[in-house]
Amino acid sequence: MAQEQVEVQRPERWDHPLDPNTSDASIDQLLKLPPFALMDERRFAQTAGLKDILKNDSRLLDLKSGDVIFREGQYGGSAYLVLSGQVRIFLTRLLPEDSRRNERRSEIPWLSLFRKQPDRRRASRGARALVAQARPVAFSQRGEGQNARVFLQDVPGVLADHASSVVTSGELFGEMAAVTRSPREFTAVAEDDCSVLEIRWQGLKLLKQDPQFRTLLDERYRSEVLSTHLRETPLLRYVPDDHLAKVVAAVTFESFGNLEWYAEYRKQAKQSAAVQIASEPIIAEEGTYAIGLWIVRGGFARLSRRQGAGHRTLAYLGKGQLFGLRELYHNRIRDNSARALPFQESLRAIGYVDALCIPKQVVFEHVLPFMRAADLPAPLSSPHYQFGQPVLDAELIRPDEQTVETGLLEFMVDHRLMNGREAMVIDLDRCTRCDDCLRACSTTHGGDQPLFSRSGPQYGPWMFAQACMHCADPVCMIGCPTGAIHRDQESGTININPQTCIGCKSCAESCPYDNIRMVRTSDSSGRVRVDEANGLPILQATKCDLCSQSSSGPACQSACPHDALIRIDLGDLQKVSQWMQRKAA
Amino acid sequence: MDATQGRLASLRRRRIIASSLTLLAVIATAVAVQSVANRLGDASTATGWTLLVATAGLYLLSLRKKLIQHRLGSVSAWLQMHTYMGSFASIVFLMHIGWPIRGWFEIALATCFAIVAVTGIVLTYMSRVLPKRLSTIKQDFRLELIPALRLSVTKDAHELAIHSASFGEGATLVEFYQIRLLPFFLSRRSWFYRFVPTGFTRRQLLRELHDLDRYLAEQGLQSRMQLATMVQTKDDLDYHYALQTRLRTLFVMHIALTWSLAVMIAIHVVLVYRFQGTVL
Numbered sequence: 001m002a003q004e005q006v007e008v009q010r011p012e013r014w015d016h017p018l019d020p021n022t023s024d025a026s027i028d029q030l031l032k033l034p035p036f037a038l039m040d041e042r043r044f045a046q047t048a049g050l051k052d053i054l055k056n057d058s059r060l061l062d063l064k065s066g067d068v069i070f071r072e073g074q075y076g077g078s079a080y081l082v083l084s085g086q087v088r089i090f091l092t093r094l095l096p097e098d099s100r101r102n103e104r105r106s107e108i109p110w111l112s113l114f115r116k117q118p119d120r121r122r123a124s125r126g127a128r129a130l131v132a133q134a135r136p137v138a139f140s141q142r143g144e145g146q147n148a149r150v151f152l153q154d155v156p157g158v159l160a161d162h163a164s165s166v167v168t169s170g171e172l173f174g175e176m177a178a179v180t181r182s183p184r185e186f187t188a189v190a191e192d193d194c195s196v197l198e199i200r201w202q203g204l205k206l207l208k209q210d211p212q213f214r215t216l217l218d219e220r221y222r223s224e225v226l227s228t229h230l231r232e233t234p235l236l237r238y239v240p241d242d243h244l245a246k247v248v249a250a251v252t253f254e255s256f257g258n259l260e261w262y263a264e265y266r267k268q269a270k271q272s273a274a275v276q277i278a279s280e281p282i283i284a285e286e287g288t289y290a291i292g293l294w295i296v297r298g299g300f301a302r303l304s305r306r307q308g309a310g311h312r313t314l315a316y317l318g319k320g321q322l323f324g325l326r327e328l329y330h331n332r333i334r335d336n337s338a339r340a341l342p343f344q345e346s347l348r349a350i351g352y353v354d355a356l357c358i359p360k361q362v363v364f365e366h367v368l369p370f371m372r373a374a375d376l377p378a379p380l381s382s383p384h385y386q387f388g389q390p391v392l393d394a395e396l397i398r399p400d401e402q403t404v405e406t407g408l409l410e411f412m413v414d415h416r417l418m419n420g421r422e423a424m425v426i427d428l429d430r431c432t433r434c435d436d437c438l439r440a441c442s443t444t445h446g447g448d449q450p451l452f453s454r455s456g457p458q459y460g461p462w463m464f465a466q467a468c469m470h471c472a473d474p475v476c477m478i479g480c481p482t483g484a485i486h487r488d489q490e491s492g493t494i495n496i497n498p499q500t501c502i503g504c505k506s507c508a509e510s511c512p513y514d515n516i517r518m519v520r521t522s523d524s525s526g527r528v529r530v531d532e533a534n535g536l537p538i539l540q541a542t543k544c545d546l547c548s549q550s551s552s553g554p555a556c557q558s559a560c561p562h563d564a565l566i567r568i569d570l571g572d573l574q575k576v577s578q579w580m581q582r583k584a585a
Numbered sequence: 586m587d588a589t590q591g592r593l594a595s596l597r598r599r600r601i602i603a604s605s606l607t608l609l610a611v612i613a614t615a616v617a618v619q620s621v622a623n624r625l626g627d628a629s630t631a632t633g634w635t636l637l638v639a640t641a642g643l644y645l646l647s648l649r650k651k652l653i654q655h656r657l658g659s660v661s662a663w664l665q666m667h668t669y670m671g672s673f674a675s676i677v678f679l680m681h682i683g684w685p686i687r688g689w690f691e692i693a694l695a696t697c698f699a700i701v702a703v704t705g706i707v708l709t710y711m712s713r714v715l716p717k718r719l720s721t722i723k724q725d726f727r728l729e730l731i732p733a734l735r736l737s738v739t740k741d742a743h744e745l746a747i748h749s750a751s752f753g754e755g756a757t758l759v760e761f762y763q764i765r766l767l768p769f770f771l772s773r774r775s776w777f778y779r780f781v782p783t784g785f786t787r788r789q790l791l792r793e794l795h796d797l798d799r800y801l802a803e804q805g806l807q808s809r810m811q812l813a814t815m816v817q818t819k820d821d822l823d824y825h826y827a828l829q830t831r832l833r834t835l836f837v838m839h840i841a842l843t844w845s846l847a848v849m850i851a852i853h854v855v856l857v858y859r860f861q862g863t864v865l
Contacts, residue, residue: 428720432712433728433829434836436660440653454727461720552656559653561664562712563596582596 006523007532011502013481014052018200019059027055030197033083034170039210048206057203063190064142066151070174071187075487077201077477079175082167085194088155089173090187091163091231094137152189159191163231166191175217178204179259180298180354181474181487182319202483230356233295235322235371243366250362254355256281257299261351262475262512265416269512276414277304277311280348283323283355287385290327290343293363296320297354299473300418300571305345305384313410314345316418318472318571323347326377328363333379342385350413351473404577411459412570416512420469420570421492422546424452424556425579429461430564440559444547449519451544452556456513462580465565467556468515468544470494472571476516479506485541493546503539516543599662603669610673618680632681633857639674640850643667644843668709675702690856694849701846704839711835715828722821728829735822739770742815749808757800758808765793766812774823782827787820 030036031051041050063069063085070076072093080087138153152158167173167188177184178201190196199207207213230236230248239247257280258264268276283301284294296317303323304311317323324343331340358367368376404412412418433454441450452467470493477485477494484501487494496507498521508516518539521529529538546567547554554567566579614635622628646667649657657663678698686692719725726734746762769790774782794813801809 428725429717431716432832433716433719433725434833436650443653455725458723458725461717463725547654550654552654555653558659559650561660562716563659563661564716 004525004527005530006525006527007535008523008529008538010531010533010538013048013502014056015502016482016500017056018198018203022055022059024055026060027051030054030060030083035081035213035216038212039207040212043210044206050207050210053203053206057206058197058199061196061198063149063194063196064151065190065192066153066155067142067190068139068150068152069188069190069196070184072184074184074489075182075492076174076177076184076489077483077486078198079172079178079201079204080188081172081197081199082169083195083197084169085196086191087167087173087194087196088159088164088189088191089167090158090189091165094152094158094162094187155189155191172216175204179217181477182298182472183492200483201477202481233320235295235325235375236367238372239367239370243370246366247358247362250359252357252359253297254283254357255353256283256301256349256355257352259352260475260478260510262510265351265512269415273410273414274310277302277348280350281353283347283349283353284343286344286346287342290324290331290341290360292357292359293325293328293367294323294347295356295358296323297356299353300350300413301353301355302348302350302413303345304348311346312406313413315409315573316350316413317347318418326380328360329368329377330380330383331360332364332368339387341380341383342387344380344384350418351416404573404580408459408462408580409573411457415457415464417457417464417469417570419471419473420464420568421472422468422470422554422567423570424465424467424469424544425566425568425570425576426454426463426465427461427564427566427580428458428463430562431463431560432562432564434561436559436561437556437565440555441544444550444555445545451542452515466513466515468494468546469513469570470546476507476511479510480504481506488548491546491548493548494543495545495548496541496543498540501540503541505539505541507541516541518542599665603665607669607673611676614673614677614680629681629683632677633854636674636677636681637850637854639670639677640846642670643674644847647840668705671702671705678702690849690852694846694853697842697846697849701839701842704835704842708832708835708839711832715832719825719828722825724821726822726825728826728833731822731826731829735819735826738815738818738822742766742770742812742819745808745811745815749805752802752804752808754802754805755800757797758805758812761794761797762812765790766816769816770819774827778823779827779830782824784820784824787816790816 031054036050036054039050044050044053060083061069061080069080069087072090137158139150140153142149142151173188174184176182204217208217230244230251236244236247264279268279271279280302286305296319298319301317301323302313303315303317304313306312323345327341327343334340417423435454438450438452438454441452442448445451452465454465455463456466457464474485474487474494477487480486481504482500482502484497484499485494485507486497503518503521505518508514508518519542520537521540523529530536531538544554552558557565557567568576568579570576614632618628618632621631646660646663649660649663653660678695682695686695742762746759746766749758750756769786791813794809794816797809798806
């Protein structure tokens with residue numbers, strides 16, 4: 001029997017503007033201000049003109065002194081342009097790590113704003129000298145419901161205790177987290193009564209069509225990276241201010257690969273390992289002069305060493321990890337008679353990598369002298385590469401060198417699996433194929449189809465199932481024209497808002513892991529919704545939501561009777577290794 | 586200690602606690618039964634109620650699986666509890682039944698209980714052994730997709746064999762396909778294979794295919810190698826089908842008999858109290 005249908009108008013991009021109350025008059029007013037006044041409206045498409053973008057993808061925020069715009073660690077998809085007044089960017093953490101760890105989870109939304117992010121990779125940034133001496137910071141709530149805003153009490157007092165920078169009228173901030181799909185690196189607070197324009201990522205992308213705006217964005221992006229993130233590197237935490245200023249002045253910021261790397265990856269995925277590695281942009285190459293210290297800012301990089309005719313992956317480096325410190329330290333402490341060592345491994349961009357490079361001489365003069373002995377690397381006793389010496393062949397198996405076995409590591413990098421923060425891994429040595437996980441998923445989501453498939457790339461007994469991995473770099477979000485697919489500010493999970501999803505398939509086509517499916521939609525009576533114009537079904541994107549509506553966590557994991565399934569952060573190799581090496585229980 | 590280490594420690598702790606509790610429960614029940622018997626009491630009533638409670642506890646696993654959205658602990662923990670409670674119930678069952686068992690209904694009930702217990706033990710064993718055997722195959726196959734995959738590989742093999750006749754290298758491959766491979770691809774594996782799946786047929790066919798190499802030229806050789814891969818795939822599919830079906834059949838049997846057992850236990854309790862004799 002044919003299913004009953006209902007004809008509806010196909011949802012469109014701007015059916016749900018960021019602020020439905022934005023008036024044409026306020027947009028006209030906005031267009032007279034920089035940088036919009038300097039933009040060339042002819043550069044925008046007729047269907048998505050500058051006025052349309054501002055009307056639908058932005059909203060005006062009238063803030064009072066102390067209002068928190070966003071806080072460090074939150075995920076965000078918006079950039080902010082100061083129209084009037086001043087905004088303070090706090091470079092040091094306002095709430096100490098310990099107090100946040102002990103804080104009870106609260107269901108009050110505004111309190112959750114200050115909850116610690118469950119991202120362990122960020123934990124290393126904990127100690128910052130200024131915070132240790134700072135007085136406690138107090139927050140309060142103003143207003144209720146949609147208009148509720150958290151504000152910072154005693155702004156002058158907090159300013160005295162915490163390092164900060166000021167953003168004034170006409171300046172943009174917060175776009176870096178939106179562009180790189182990463183957590184906010186700082187807390188932004190209105191210093192006085194001010195007006196700020198919030199522009200969501202989708203609008204920001206369209207505005208970038210204008211070269212003037214692009215330049216503004218790029219300049220801000222670079223200066224923000226250099227000024228804020230160097231201070232956050234644990235390695236530099238004991239470097240005195242005057243020396244740090246020298247480091248800031250000398251450091252260079254570089255990007256490798258393509259932000260929209262998934263298209264290239266899809267092409268490369270079927271190629272041999274050698275071709276794949278050859279296509280990855282080299283950040284630093286083994287055997288070449290150790291010219292500086294690399295700090296990975298965003299994305300993932302492959303740490304590899306030549307092995308026979310190929311390259312062996314030793315690890316992948318993520319945000320905040322360093323490359324080249326061992327060699328530079330060795331070169332710093334070597335005898336005058338000994339020769340300097342080149343880089344011992346290669347570093348390649350997997351997809352897209354943001355990295356900082358501190359030149360060798362600056363590391364020698366302004367970084368190494370201030371590092372604690374415990375932070376210094378072990379000396380290189382048997383280097384593989386020495387200038388003027390034959391290259392030593394690496395041992396094939398060196399368990400001490402890696403956390404997980406080489407093959408698995410290569411597999412995870414080749415399949416870009418290290419991107420997964422909540423990847424579903426199934427131990428096929430335990431899985432009885434009972435499909436209780438699929439049934440649990442289906443039950444939790446209203447008895448429809450499960451939101452994942454018990455299939456996917458397999459390495460030995462490990463299956464990396466086709467379930468949304470809630471990636472560190474969610475490329476599925478890049479093309480979404482409405483922001484329907486978004487990252488939850490607090491938990492970091494990637495969710496799809498069915499109200500604003502227009503079924504354009506952009507996310508499903510850009511997911512490198514094919515973890516997003518397009519499904520037919522139906523109304524409350526169960527009738528299939530079809531486009532009134534052409535009779536085609538109205539589709540919507542669907543994927544694993546990590547059972548975010550359920551208090552018991554992912555149903556697939558708790559339903560597995562044999563502990564064969566886990567949701568795990570594949571970026572954390574130690575955790576992956578521990579799970580894989582568990583004894584039969 | 587992070588979450589993963591915590592999970593492992595909790596699994597080990599769970600096992601130790603559950604084993605100890607089961608042992609204690611068995612000892613306590615045996616002592617209690619002996620004490621009742623010593624006082625010339627009705628030991629079978631004591632063991633009967635203990636058995637009833639223990640058996641009722643076994644049904645909690647099904648309930649837990651239904652309440653998946655509630656925070657009631659992982660199903661694996663409940664399965665472990667089910668396993669230990671099942672062991673306890675089986676021992677109490679042996680204490681409870683008199684020998685010889687009298688009456689056809691009592692024999693049916695005891696047989697049903699014994700089959701449920703045995704299928705449970707076999708399921709526990711198989712759920713630990715079969716996954717390892719299944720994962721020796723390079724690719725995992727979902728049971729419901731296996732018939733479609735088998736059909737697909739059969740079609741591919743057929744097309745490849747027919748196409749090989751056009752190479753001008755003779756009909757060696759086609760003939761071999763028709764005589765030896767076609768029955769292999771088309772037929773279902775025997776019942777014996779389903780119980781004891783072996784690689785004997787696969788190895789034999791691959792050896793025979795390899796022996797054809799001397800009669801084949803370049804294109805024929807390539808087709809032969811592709812056919813060998815397809816034979817391997819078909820065998821892998823059959824192997825997965827046999828093992829997964831075995832596990833599911835046993836599971837369905839265990840569940841179906843479980844509910845039959847519930848009905849029979851209810852009748853048994855009613856009958857016992859209906860025809861219970863009283864001492865004046």
